[in-house]
Amino acid sequence: MSDRARGYSLGTRLLAWPILALLLWTVVYPNIAVIAGSFSGGLDNWRAFGVNPADREATWSTFVVSFWSVVTSVLIGVPLAFLLTRFEFRGRRLLSAVATLPAALPPLVGVVAFLFLYGESGVVTRVAQRALGLEHAPWTLTGIWAIVFIHAYTMYVYVFLFVQAGLERFDTSLEEAAAGLGASKWTALRRVTLPLLTPSIVGSMLLVFMSALGSFSAPYIFGGGMRVLSTQILASKLNGAMGLAYVETTVLALTAVAALLGLRWFERRRTYAMSTKGRATRTVVRSRAARAIGAVLAVVIVTVLVLPHAMVILVSFARDAAWTTQVLPPEYTLDNFRQLGRDAQLWVPIKNSVLMSLIATGANVVVCFVAAYLIVLRKFRGKRLLELLISIPWAIPATAIALGLASTFDRNDPATLRVLLVGTFWILPLAYFVRGIPLVASAAEGSLKQMDPSLEDAARGLGASWWMTMRRVILPAARPGLVAGAMLAAIAAVGEFVASVVLYTHANRPISMEILAQFRNLAFGTAAAYSVLLIVLVLLITGVARLSERRPAVS
Amino acid sequence: MTEPPRTAGTLSLEGLTRRFGNNAGVNALTLEVGRGELLALIGASGSGKTTTLRMIAGYERPDAGRILIDGADITSLPPRKRDFGMVFQHYALFPHMSVGNNVAFGLEARGVAKAERLERANRALANVGLEAAADRAVQSLSGGEQQRVALARALVIEPRVLLLDEPLSNLDPTLRRSTREELRLTLRRLGVTAVFVTHDQEDAFAIADRVAVLQRGTLLQVGTPEELYDLPASRAVAEFIGTGALVPARRQGAEVSIAIGGVTRSVRAEGAATGEVLAVLRPDSLAFVPSDSADAWPGVVTERRFTGSLVAYHVRLAGDLDVEVHSTRRDVKESERVAVRVVREPVAVIAP
Numbered sequence: 009m010s011d012r013a014r015g016y017s018l019g020t021r022l023l024a025w026p027i028l029a030l031l032l033w034t035v036v037y038p039n040i041a042v043i044a045g046s047f048s049g050g051l052d053n054w055r056a057f058g059v060n061p062a063d064r065e066a067t068w069s070t071f072v073v074s075f076w077s078v079v080t081s082v083l084i085g086v087p088l089a090f091l092l093t094r095f096e097f098r099g100r101r102l103l104s105a106v107a108t109l110p111a112a113l114p115p116l117v118g119v120v121a122f123l124f125l126y127g128e129s130g131v132v133t134r135v136a137q138r139a140l141g142l143e144h145a146p147w148t149l150t151g152i153w154a155i156v157f158i159h160a161y162t163m164y165v166y167v168f169l170f171v172q173a174g175l176e177r178f179d180t181s182l183e184e185a186a187a188g189l190g191a192s193k194w195t196a197l198r199r200v201t202l203p204l205l206t207p208s209i210v211g212s213m214l215l216v217f218m219s220a221l222g223s224f225s226a227p228y229i230f231g232g233g234m235r236v237l238s239t240q241i242l243a244s245k246l247n248g249a250m251g252l253a254y255v256e257t258t259v260l261a262l263t264a265v266a267a268l269l270g271l272r273w274f275e276r277r278r279t280y281a282m283s284t285k286g287r288a289t290r291t292v293v294r295s296r297a298a299r300a301i302g303a304v305l306a307v308v309i310v311t312v313l314v315l316p317h318a319m320v321i322l323v324s325f326a327r328d329a330a331w332t333t334q335v336l337p338p339e340y341t342l343d344n345f346r347q348l349g350r351d352a353q354l355w356v357p358i359k360n361s362v363l364m365s366l367i368a369t370g371a372n373v374v375v376c377f378v379a380a381y382l383i384v385l386r387k388f389r390g391k392r393l394l395e396l397l398i399s400i401p402w403a404i405p406a407t408a409i410a411l412g413l414a415s416t417f418d419r420n421d422p423a424t425l426r427v428l429l430v431g432t433f434w435i436l437p438l439a440y441f442v443r444g445i446p447l448v449a450s451a452a453e454g455s456l457k458q459m460d461p462s463l464e465d466a467a468r469g470l471g472a473s474w475w476m477t478m479r480r481v482i483l484p485a486a487r488p489g490l491v492a493g494a495m496l497a498a499i500a501a502v503g504e505f506v507a508s509v510v511l512y513t514h515a516n517r518p519i520s521m522e523i524l525a526q527f528r529n530l531a532f533g534t535a536a537a538y539s540v541l542l543i544v545l546v547l548l549i550t551g552v553a554r555l556s557e558r559r560p561a562v563s
Numbered sequence: 564m565t566e567p568p569r570t571a572g573t574l575s576l577e578g579l580t581r582r583f584g585n586n587a588g589v590n591a592l593t594l595e596v597g598r599g600e601l602l603a604l605i606g607a608s609g610s611g612k613t614t615t616l617r618m619i620a621g622y623e624r625p626d627a628g629r630i631l632i633d634g635a636d637i638t639s640l641p642p643r644k645r646d647f648g649m650v651f652q653h654y655a656l657f658p659h660m661s662v663g664n665n666v667a668f669g670l671e672a673r674g675v676a677k678a679e680r681l682e683r684a685n686r687a688l689a690n691v692g693l694e695a696a697a698d699r700a701v702q703s704l705s706g707g708e709q710q711r712v713a714l715a716r717a718l719v720i721e722p723r724v725l726l727l728d729e730p731l732s733n734l735d736p737t738l739r740r741s742t743r744e745e746l747r748l749t750l751r752r753l754g755v756t757a758v759f760v761t762h763d764q765e766d767a768f769a770i771a772d773r774v775a776v777l778q779r780g781t782l783l784q785v786g787t788p789e790e791l792y793d794l795p796a797s798r799a800v801a802e803f804i805g806t807g808a809l810v811p812a813r814r815q816g817a818e819v820s821i822a823i824g825g826v827t828r829s830v831r832a833e834g835a836a837t838g839e840v841l842a843v844l845r846p847d848s849l850a851f852v853p854s855d856s857a858d859a860w861p862g863v864v865t866e867r868r869f870t871g872s873l874v875a876y877h878v879r880l881a882g883d884l885d886v887e888v889h890s891t892r893r894d895v896k897e898s899e900r901v902a903v904r905v906v907r908e909p910v911a912v913i914a915p
Contacts, residue, residue: 181655184622187642188649189669189720199668203659 019474020386027379028390031397033425034442038412039261039404045254045415053251063256066235070221070260073155073236077220078213080160085167086209088309093175096290097299099306106313111165112546113316114503115225116520117539120527121316122158123149123230124323124536131319134335150232158226161316163219167212174208207274214271218264222405224506238407242510245411253411261408268403317543323536331532344537357522358541364433364518365501368440372448372497373490380452380489381482385464402446406439410510413439433516439507444497448490455489456482488557495553499546519545570646571756572632572723573598574619579628581614581780588614590780591628596724599754602785603771605761607803611780612760613728619758620649620726632723643672648717652729654709656701662688662712663697669720687719688712691749707738714746718753725750727759731766743769764804768792776800792845794833794911801843801913808886812842812912819912821905824881828858833909840912846875846889848907859902862886867897878903 046053057063092104110118125132128145136146148154182204186196202209224238231239237260244253293299324344326337348354379398383391401409417429417438429435463485467477505520512521519542526535574596581588589611596602604612617623619630621642630638637645648669656665666684675683681697688694691711696704704712710730717725730746731739747770750757761767767774768788775785776799783803784796795801801809812821819832821842834840852859865885866877876888876895880903888903895901 179653179655181651181653182657184620184642185649185651185655185657185716186668186672187622188620188645188647189716190643190646190672191668192643192672195672199671200657204657 020382020388023378024382024386024388024390024394027375027382028394028397030375031379031394031445034438035397035400035445037425038409038416039400041416042254042257042261042408042412045250046258048251048254053255056252057255057259060252062235063240063252066237066240066256067259069152069234070236070238073152073159073223073227074217074220076152076156077159077163077223078216080156081164081167081216082209082213084160084164085212086171088164089168089171089175093172094290095293095302097293097302097306099303099310100290102310103306106310107168108165109313109317110162112499112543113162114505114520114539114542114546115162116229116505116523117320117503117542118162118316119158119225119229120523120535120539121320122161124319124532125315126157127230129333131335132315138335148232149230151234154230154232155223155226155234155236159216159220159223161312163216166215166219167209170208170212170215171205174205178204211271211274214267214274218267218271218403221260221264221267222407222506224405224407224509228509238405238506241407241411245414245510250415254415257408257411261404264403264405264408265400268399272399320536320539320543323532324540326533326536328531328533337533341533344533347534348537348541357517357519357538358545360516361502361504361518361520361542362545364437364516365440365498365504367437368444368501369448369494369498371437371441372444373494376445376448376452376493377483377486377490379449380456380486381478384453384456384459385461385482398445398449400446401442406443406504406506407510409442410439410507413442413507414511430511431513433513435511436504436508436516436518439511440497440501440504443504443507444501447496447500448493451489451493451496452486453489455486459485491553491556495549498549502545502549503542570721570723571598571754573634574724574756574758575629575631575634576615576619577629577631579615579618579630580626581611581618581623582626588780589618589625592777592780592782594775594782594785596756596758598756601750601757601759601770601772603759603761603767603774604777605764605767605774605803606777608762609779610777612762612777614780615777616726616728616758616760619724620647621645646720646723648720648722648725650710650713650717650725650727650730652732654713654733656709656712656716658701660701661697662693662699662701662704665701665712666697666716666719669716673720683719684715687715690718690753691715692745705738706734707742710734710742711745714749718755722755725755725757727757729760729762731761731763739766746770776803778803795843795913796835798841798913798915801841801911805845806887807843807845808884809841809913810844810884810886811915812840814838814840814912819910821910823860823884826858826860826881828860828905830905831909832912834912836912836914839915841915843911843913844886844905845907846887848905848910849886849888849903850906851876851888851890851892851895852902852904852906854900854902856902856904859904861900861902864895864897864899864901867895869893876901 088107092100092107113121124130127133127149130149133145133147137144140146149157178201182200183196186200191199222238223236227234227236227239237256241253241256241260244250244256293302323337325340325342327339327341327343330339331337376398379394382388383395413435414430417427417435419426420428429438463481464477467481472480503520504518505524508518508520509524512518519538523535523538523542526538576592576594579589579592592615594602604615606612614623618625621640625638628638629636657668660668663681663684666687667680670680670683685694685697688697691714693708693711693715696708696712701709701712710733714730731743734742743766750770759770771788773785773787774791776783776791778799784791784800786794791800791804795804798809801807810821810823812819814832814837817831818829819840819842820827820829854861860880862878862880864876865879868875873889873891874893874895876890878886878888878901880886886903
């Protein structure tokens, strides 16, 4: 059957093909280049990977880190979600407000903050050392457990959000029915609540697994000589062992894609129709002892969650090089911020980050709106492909995306569709764009799916042109998702570190690279001041997004 | 089974009260449900009927009052220890379990061995006409079948009281009628003590032995469907149950005189109100009579609606008084002049 006969309109195809071509070129082609590169010497690179002890160690550590990251995230995220959705106690609102705070910390900033707090000369470490009267620090923040520690802090948020959403959707009459039929609280939890939450829990576990698999900042900064695949890729590239880097990238990316496919499979199972007569009532904690424990617990958790942010702010006022063996930085100054006013050079990374994330996010909004429109409201050949293309960058670790772009856009060769971008300004906005696609597209899709599809027909039936329908009906319907997705993409781009470290040049160095450079120079105050500016930028983006959400939208 | 089962109990509510903020959710409700009796709680939304049911089930704690089963106080017992069966409005079937496991769940919670549990679940499913459905997924069932599974799940534990929260509200009208019949037959056959909540008078009348009418948390009247229809105790009940015109009249002894447009008719009265009262003229207690009949009220047909077995006529009498007349006559046209007369006595009277 021809496309016309299937009712696929010419307009839809004219819209779909450029989008498909663009995504094939920027998302799929670099990955294929990587896989092809891994076979450039036949199977030699793969053999080398197989026998190289460093790579074996890296592969093993990657899985060990990912496994324990999943376990710890579940152990924190699930109880916290139950606590905050099912119980009422003093401090609940405060705890809810800060529970997702770790996700708002740019990855590199989180790692640096953890060093300030829990590193060998960190504040918490020194307090513990003094309290115990030890000669040396009671622990070192290196190796697998250090990485798992920070992963637990940042990634439990996924589990928490998934389970919380699951609990809020939960039809509480199911639990009432179980109780009415004679089931104890424990039986109801085991036989009814947990089985129904399993899709949420497993979904978030896969998400944590994927994130931990590709995590770069933590192993890079405090791996302590320990290797994981993502850092190994950069090391191979810097050593000029590109073939090996390609194999490592392929292994890492394929594992992540397998996890993504698992997640998709689970999401399709997550369709228990929950009729919503859920009376979400929180049990008010009545016993005095439980209330006291709850309040103390809330304070402790809030403190642990807020400490990294607080620490970065504190250190941003510390004089560089003055903080040596004291528990807290001894001298405070505004110089770290004042310098920015004096030296225009210091603004360069900030300008770079803002400009590059604006470009990338702008492109994301245009491309992803069209893609979401096509997926939700149009029929055309290649729809499944489009859905796949926009979800791929979600699974593939940033290091792998960066290496793909680095090996594809490294020369001008129109015959193989290559353009020289490496070493130019444009390679980083491109990387940010690719990473932002799934965030913006899925949010826009979510909004469009809530729109009654007959609205489009209604508008056309009332005589509106295609363009007017788009502008007055479709775009307003997609807007809440576009705004939310663009916010997430811009936040990720402005603090991006992992792809940047592979692709940046001195001229377009982003804030994260400057933080790393200052940190390596032991200019902790300056590094923290940049971190604070980065957090301020994130808050600004959030504020702008909130403001534009407040405009009336079609729902 | 024609005798009420051993497990069916007598339920008593004594001054049951639940407050929500300022307005009373349920206000000092006292009610008795006999062994094997089917009682309907009926009222508009916000009348407190669902809150009452949830208090009986134990999902909500009353602020005052007691709940007794066979004379034993169970007010502070948690739901799982009450041995009540409940059919939820949206059925609350466990979506991750098969039909059979849903029905067997209450037995599993009671530690019944697997073989017996399955056997009893199958028998309960057979009781609702779903013997072949045990292995099916809950999602694959139609709304009516889900309702029956929910009923089987509540009955299999041999509840002392069966509670049903708007059990028919999720069904489309055709299915609703047939399911209502089945529900009535099943409950009668099993002889369980049951309380069910509904906002639909037809459902209540079709199923219940007695009906309790609630308004803003207060029990207005409880009685058989006939009592509520023929002898409403108050204006609120007369307006809520059935249709009919409330006509100012005068009660003298056993008679009530209804004067419309200078024509006064005296009929036998029933009800406690005396003096200036309202007479409840139900559509089926009025009929068309030849215009020269004595005591007939002249009027004009303003609307005619064919319902199948009857024709419902709206008639405007003198003084712009509108009454409804249900008649088997089909030949009366709109705008036609007619004469209307009370043909069924006694007529209920209520305080104005």
